[in-house]
Amino acid sequence: MSPLHVSRRGLFGLTGAGVALAGAGAAAGYGLSGDASAAGDGTVAFRGAHQAGIVTPAQDRLHFVALDLTTTDRAAVLDLLARWTAAAERMTAGQETAEGGALPGNRYTAPADTGEALGLAPSSLTLTFGVGPGFFDRLGIADRRPAGLAPLPRFQGDRLDPARGGDLCIQACADDPQVAVHAVRNLVREGFGVTEVRWSQLGFGRTSSTSTGQATPRNLFGFKDGTNNLKAEEPDLLDRHVWVGDEGPEWLRGGSYLVARRIRMHIEVWDRSNLDDQQRTIGRDKGEGAPLTGTAEFDTADLAATDASGPVIGDDAHIRLASEQENGGARILRRSYNFVDGSDGHGHLDAGLFFIAFVRDPQRQYVPMQRRLARSDALSEYLEHNGSALFAVPPGLAEGDDHWGRALLA
Amino acid sequence: MSPLHVSRRGLFGLTGAGVALAGAGAAAGYGLSGDASAAGDGTVAFRGAHQAGIVTPAQDRLHFVALDLTTTDRAAVLDLLARWTAAAERMTAGQETAEGGALPGNRYTAPADTGEALGLAPSSLTLTFGVGPGFFDRLGIADRRPAGLAPLPRFQGDRLDPARGGDLCIQACADDPQVAVHAVRNLVREGFGVTEVRWSQLGFGRTSSTSTGQATPRNLFGFKDGTNNLKAEEPDLLDRHVWVGDEGPEWLRGGSYLVARRIRMHIEVWDRSNLDDQQRTIGRDKGEGAPLTGTAEFDTADLAATDASGPVIGDDAHIRLASEQENGGARILRRSYNFVDGSDGHGHLDAGLFFIAFVRDPQRQYVPMQRRLARSDALSEYLEHNGSALFAVPPGLAEGDDHWGRALLA
Numbered sequence: 001m002s003p004l005h006v007s008r009r010g011l012f013g014l015t016g017a018g019v020a021l022a023g024a025g026a027a028a029g030y031g032l033s034g035d036a037s038a039a040g041d042g043t044v045a046f047r048g049a050h051q052a053g054i055v056t057p058a059q060d061r062l063h064f065v066a067l068d069l070t071t072t073d074r075a076a077v078l079d080l081l082a083r084w085t086a087a088a089e090r091m092t093a094g095q096e097t098a099e100g101g102a103l104p105g106n107r108y109t110a111p112a113d114t115g116e117a118l119g120l121a122p123s124s125l126t127l128t129f130g131v132g133p134g135f136f137d138r139l140g141i142a143d144r145r146p147a148g149l150a151p152l153p154r155f156q157g158d159r160l161d162p163a164r165g166g167d168l169c170i171q172a173c174a175d176d177p178q179v180a181v182h183a184v185r186n187l188v189r190e191g192f193g194v195t196e197v198r199w200s201q202l203g204f205g206r207t208s209s210t211s212t213g214q215a216t217p218r219n220l221f222g223f224k225d226g227t228n229n230l231k232a233e234e235p236d237l238l239d240r241h242v243w244v245g246d247e248g249p250e251w252l253r254g255g256s257y258l259v260a261r262r263i264r265m266h267i268e269v270w271d272r273s274n275l276d277d278q279q280r281t282i283g284r285d286k287g288e289g290a291p292l293t294g295t296a297e298f299d300t301a302d303l304a305a306t307d308a309s310g311p312v313i314g315d316d317a318h319i320r321l322a323s324e325q326e327n328g329g330a331r332i333l334r335r336s337y338n339f340v341d342g343s344d345g346h347g348h349l350d351a352g353l354f355f356i357a358f359v360r361d362p363q364r365q366y367v368p369m370q371r372r373l374a375r376s377d378a379l380s381e382y383l384e385h386n387g388s389a390l391f392a393v394p395p396g397l398a399e400g401d402d403h404w405g406r407a408l409l410a
Numbered sequence: 411m412s413p414l415h416v417s418r419r420g421l422f423g424l425t426g427a428g429v430a431l432a433g434a435g436a437a438a439g440y441g442l443s444g445d446a447s448a449a450g451d452g453t454v455a456f457r458g459a460h461q462a463g464i465v466t467p468a469q470d471r472l473h474f475v476a477l478d479l480t481t482t483d484r485a486a487v488l489d490l491l492a493r494w495t496a497a498a499e500r501m502t503a504g505q506e507t508a509e510g511g512a513l514p515g516n517r518y519t520a521p522a523d524t525g526e527a528l529g530l531a532p533s534s535l536t537l538t539f540g541v542g543p544g545f546f547d548r549l550g551i552a553d554r555r556p557a558g559l560a561p562l563p564r565f566q567g568d569r570l571d572p573a574r575g576g577d578l579c580i581q582a583c584a585d586d587p588q589v590a591v592h593a594v595r596n597l598v599r600e601g602f603g604v605t606e607v608r609w610s611q612l613g614f615g616r617t618s619s620t621s622t623g624q625a626t627p628r629n630l631f632g633f634k635d636g637t638n639n640l641k642a643e644e645p646d647l648l649d650r651h652v653w654v655g656d657e658g659p660e661w662l663r664g665g666s667y668l669v670a671r672r673i674r675m676h677i678e679v680w681d682r683s684n685l686d687d688q689q690r691t692i693g694r695d696k697g698e699g700a701p702l703t704g705t706a707e708f709d710t711a712d713l714a715a716t717d718a719s720g721p722v723i724g725d726d727a728h729i730r731l732a733s734e735q736e737n738g739g740a741r742i743l744r745r746s747y748n749f750v751d752g753s754d755g756h757g758h759l760d761a762g763l764f765f766i767a768f769v770r771d772p773q774r775q776y777v778p779m780q781r782r783l784a785r786s787d788a789l790s791e792y793l794e795h796n797g798s799a800l801f802a803v804p805p806g807l808a809e810g811d812d813h814w815g816r817a818l819l820a
Contacts, residue, residue: 061614063750065753065759102632102696104685107684107685107686107689108684108686109685110683110684110685111684111688111696113632114630114631114632114677114681115628115632115633115696116629116631116632116748119628177587177614178614178748181614181630181748181750185630185750189681196757196758197757198753198757199752199753200759202751202752204471204588205587205591215529218526218527218528218588219526220591220595221524221526222512222523222525223525267595268602271520271521271524272520274517274518274519275513275517275519275521276517276518278521279517286512286513286525287512287513287528338526338591340473341751341752342610342611342612343607343609347606347607347608348598348607349594349598349607349610351591
């Protein structure tokens with residue numbers, strides 16, 4: 001049995017293998033532009049220059065949770081973040097939250113791990129941690145809140161559920177949804193008395209590639225999504241567009257900002273539009289995903305090209321308005337997921353895209369881009385943004401005792 | 411390229427391969443007790459003596475939808491069911507809903523297929539169709555409603571959302587959730603003007619095995635679930651407990667009944683109970699899943715065994731109350747899924763088990779068993795049944811022009 005195929009221990013007494021595995025992942029991760037990236041075969045290193053789950057090749061399933069603090073006690077929060085880190089690191093290595101967690105030797109003890117991931121593989125689990133604007137107010141450290149973390153404005157057409165937002169977030173991505181759900185559930189449980197769930201979102205299919213090794217997936221409009229996304233293999237572009245640099249506070253350098261938007265898609269309306277309309281709305285063809293000025297997916301879009309009826313890629317085409325040319329060179333790293341949350345009570349599926357983007361400065365990158373899209377994008381007719389949240393995502397953890405929030409709070 | 415590995419056509423012009431594939435699946439399916447079962451490697455035959463998706467080895471992902479009729483026009487319903495069948499058969503073979511569906515040659519046409527499954531494998535997709543009590547009232551054929559389809563009673567502790575139920579249901583199971591979602595979405599779309607969505611439920615992890623070749627999965631209480639489930643390899647037991655026989659109307663013989671219950675799990679309360687409590691509540695140990703009177707998962711539970719403090723498997727243990735011994739020999743085929751539907755607005759995850767069972771007679775098998783469990787099961791303390799629905803599931807379709815609902819309505 002290869003150590004990279006080992007299933008979750010606990011039942012099998014493979015503590016040592018789990019630990020060795022974490023180490024192997026870290027080493028492989030460091031090999032790729034100093035980052036915590038996929039070590040292949042189901043285990044992603046937890047520690048590294050940046051948090052895993054940002055440029056890690058996007059896993060297929062998401063469980064995202066936003067939490068609120070229920071205390072103003074900074075020491076209690078720091079203690080929780082240390083406990084979260086320990087549990088998170090173990091789970092990403094395919095282990096229970098604690099040694100003997102699911103099946104304590106003393107059966108008159110409540111298990112420290114809830115057990116539903118026993119026997120499952122690590123499944124490339126990543127856990128990515130962030131803090132929202134309220135985190136700083138609640139703990140009386142508003143002076144430490146970075147400028148980038150100003151709440152997002154209300155964009156044209158937004159119909160926001162005020163219950164979104166949140167003081168903290170954890171993004172769990174994995175190739176097995178039960179592994180992602182188990183991780184979030186156990187961290188939520190650990191937070192009892194310090195945090196409570198504000199909202200949570202499952203995503204079933206990635207709609208972004210974050211690595212050149214991944215095929216571009218399709219969103220629920222049936223189009224390939226994220227062809228021009230930033231990729232793990234572009235470290236210079238990541239430094240420029242994703243990782244916070246010297247302009248940020250020390251605890252955030254090497255980190256990023258996470259923008260989360262719940263975007264309901266009016267799929268019934270979209271489905272009644274014809275293929276030509278759909279393609280002109282996006283600016284790409286539906287089959288290949290090629291820009292309307294090209295024939296292959298990765299052809300560069302020629303935004304200046306015209307034909308007898310005007311620009312080939314229209315003034316209101318989605319890819320024009322989201323392009324770096326139209327946004328002063330700004331680019332973003334998308335890491336979005338499709339969702340269906342049952343039905344809307346009016347005879348339709350409640351379906352859409354849970355948009356996640358990582359950016360170096362949301363106020364300069366995301367906000368102007370979304371303003372432009374909300375105002376002019378032909379696609380807006382089919383969308384309703386009903387959830388919005390912004391978090392600052394600290395850098396990765398060094399080896400040793402380093403834990404989430406230490407540099408910010410200690 | 412093996413024909414069983416072919417990806418969805420449309421982009422690749424493999425119409426013929428898709429058709430051949432459906433045939434191969436059917437042949438393999440018939441080899442196993444005359445049933446439409448997994449042909450291995452990602453394609454399940456659509457036609458057969460019984461509908462697929464009942465004893466088919468349980469796939470990992472579920473999208474279940476209940477719909478209401480919006481018309482009383484029997485011909486319109488019959489026409490929809492014929493169209494649904496054609497689209498369903500194509501999708502289970504890894505094809506678009508219609509020839510050239512996603513990318514019509516005439517781009518001024520709205521695509522017949524929404525496209526998000528282009529390039530994805532068939533993923534063992536099964537589509538299982540049923541009719542609820544209201545179907546008969548709405549179409550003025552109440553005299554054809556079988557006795558088994560009487561609405562389920564309200565059980566002790568039920569807190570039912572009246573929006574559940576439904577005139578029709580489609581259960582989509584697949585190994586890729588995007589394939590299941592695509593299928594439901596396209597059938598919903600096809601139903602416009604005849605049906606509308608009443609509710610829909612995604613499940614992310616199967617909690618039942620329906621074949622001896624599958625390992626027993628764990629539910630969100632961390633326990634193996636469904637060890638004693640009926641299995642595809644037990645045709646005599648299936649005839650006795652699952653398939654409707656001569657006692658039913660002709661259009662239902664060889665079919666079954668589908669009981670759907672949305673069971674919220676109070677995971678926070680469960681997580682605070684100790685391992686001993688948890689194991690005594692279930693009647694099994696958490697690690698192996700062995701009955702408390704045995705050491706291995708498939709050991710037969712000794713319900714008569716006692717020790718100094720009384721019965722080893724307690725009077726209120728879940729496996730005792732659900733056992734065939736306590737239920738006059740009745741057994742059921744379970745095909746349930748774990749779910750997390752975001753949060754409950756009170757600081758907790760909205761998590762649980764979407765229970766699906768197939769039975770020959772719900773009034774004699776499910777109702778008395780659930781009455782007993784609701785009244786006495788120690789597990790009830792941690793559960794809240796908040797959704798309930800019952801459907802009659804016709805038998806499988808013969809080769810040729812046979813379609814869903816033909817025998818019932820034509």
